[in-house]
Amino acid sequence: MSGAVQADVPTTFAEPPPLTRKPRRIERLAEFALRVVALTSIAAIVLILVFVAREALPVLTSEIVQREVSPRMMVAPITQADGSSDFVWQPVSDVPKYNIVPLVLGSLKVTLIALLIAGPFSIAAAVYVSEFARRRQREIIKPVIELLAGIPSVVIGFFALIVLASWVQQTFGTEHRLNALVAGIGLSLAVCPLIFTVSEDALRAVPDSYRAAALALGSDRFQVITRIVLPAAMPGILASFVLGFGRAIGETMIVVLASGNAALVSSSIGLSTRTITATIAQELGEVVVGSPHYHVLFALGALLFLSTFVLNFMGERVIHGLRRKLGMA
């Protein structure tokens, strides 16, 4: 509605000079259209945030929800019948249990594995492409790695489920065929192109004068890269990790297919694991709207949203600070 009102603005305010009347109007229209598009996407994000928060809030406020699950019950261990205490996620049960600890740990575990695998690979590739590769090699390698980002995650997930899982079990002898490691490797395929591209851009952005100066002072190539180029590009590389973390922790399809989705609390990477995203994807389809289970799932969504938001924000600050320190702002 507000959009329709605004649509009249450019025509009433247009006061183009006689000679350039036509192009100016088009320009203003174009500018307006672009602004609407830009604001729409921001508005969409704000609206989604409002929606998620509104559906998540009853976990804290609604008495009906609190009767079944309190915020404390979502994090504190549950004492089992046999006396042992455990973190249990069993929302469909005579006594529903909504402990989010296994899910949060599962998400972090899978994401960490993905970053540990994708990080070194991507940065090494980025160093090679920006510092060593000839122009023709670069023109082949970079687009091919970036092509990985274009593979739909469901395809990566299916590949992980069918091929990777068997290979991992045979090679590492993992207890479960579908496990955190398989999901992590699958995720790393999705994260690699992101870390690679952003890091490579950061490395290329380091001025050649730095390299020239270091070489002139007698450094060898290895020293130039480890002492000069990598530190100078560090803000960009950190940014790539932050983006990669956000991508990995929010990824759903790969983990649904490849992780086995058993809500276990374990430090073993050979056991099945259940992430926040997979839980929401698997359970939100059926859940009764307005039930405690429904609100808890939205609370999980809000948690995911908030954590990536805070992390991106902090990453942004750190990067900004580092950039200033390096005099590159």
Added chain:
Amino acid sequence: MPTRPLLFFAVAAALALGCTRTEESKPAPGGSAAVPAVAPDKSNITIKGSDTMVILGQRWAEAYMKANPGTTVQVTGGGSGTGIAALINGSTDICESSRPMKDKEKEDVQAKRGAAAVETKVALDALAVYVNQKNPLQEISIPALSKIYLGETKDWKDVGGKPHAIVLYGRENNSGTYGYFKEHVLANKDFAAATQTLAGTSAVANAVKGDLYGIGYGGIAYLEGIKALKVKKDDAAPAVGPSLQTAQDGSYPISRFLYFYTAGEPTGGIKKFIDWTKGLEGQKVIGDVGYYPLPSGGVTTPAVATKDAG
């Protein structure tokens, strides 16, 4: 320039409020003014629900559309719970369900659609217990199976297999198969936390196919490349394999009906379709897909037809 962000947030806030209001006002009319339960003489029928039944539904739809040109039957899956929710919301004509509706869900149908949920049994399914082809085990009792899925029995050697940790596969908790298994095998206790929940019976079957020590459960139609254990009702009872005969005479302990649900008695095109699925041609399709036709006693409409279908 400083006014721009303000303007934007005003717009966003207005939109947000707008949304809130429409969403809040929605349930009220839905609750009081009942949506006409089943439109008469429909030539466009939508079916939604159980993943177990989605292939069956699609085969029925194809055969029915071939026999009745001009009629469209759309079939989608998503799980029994999803289908029931769709029936409650009025976004599907027929809900396919692999479990009977709960009382709460029937109340919801009555409240939102203004008509009682009507149940029609359309087929029989034996829930098979899957193990890998190479697993030496041939049979299992329900109490032993229950202990395995509750996490109390952790090793194959405790049930007569080769010593190795058992790997549990199951369905996600919106599945009718999950609900059925939990109720009939686990006596409503919780699955072991180590149970891996996979999306769809074919995913479970596939996982067991690739896992020497895996165990899974699901429809009888998914036995390609895996083995179904014979099941004993208790330790003393005879071991019975899933088959047409054992499912129909009830000697196989974990067989179940597959259902159609409608809001109100089906009428017009929908009634015609449901009657057709229970008739000779419809019941023949069931066998092709891998489930079992209704035992003749359970059919109220053309009883003669189903006898032939076996």
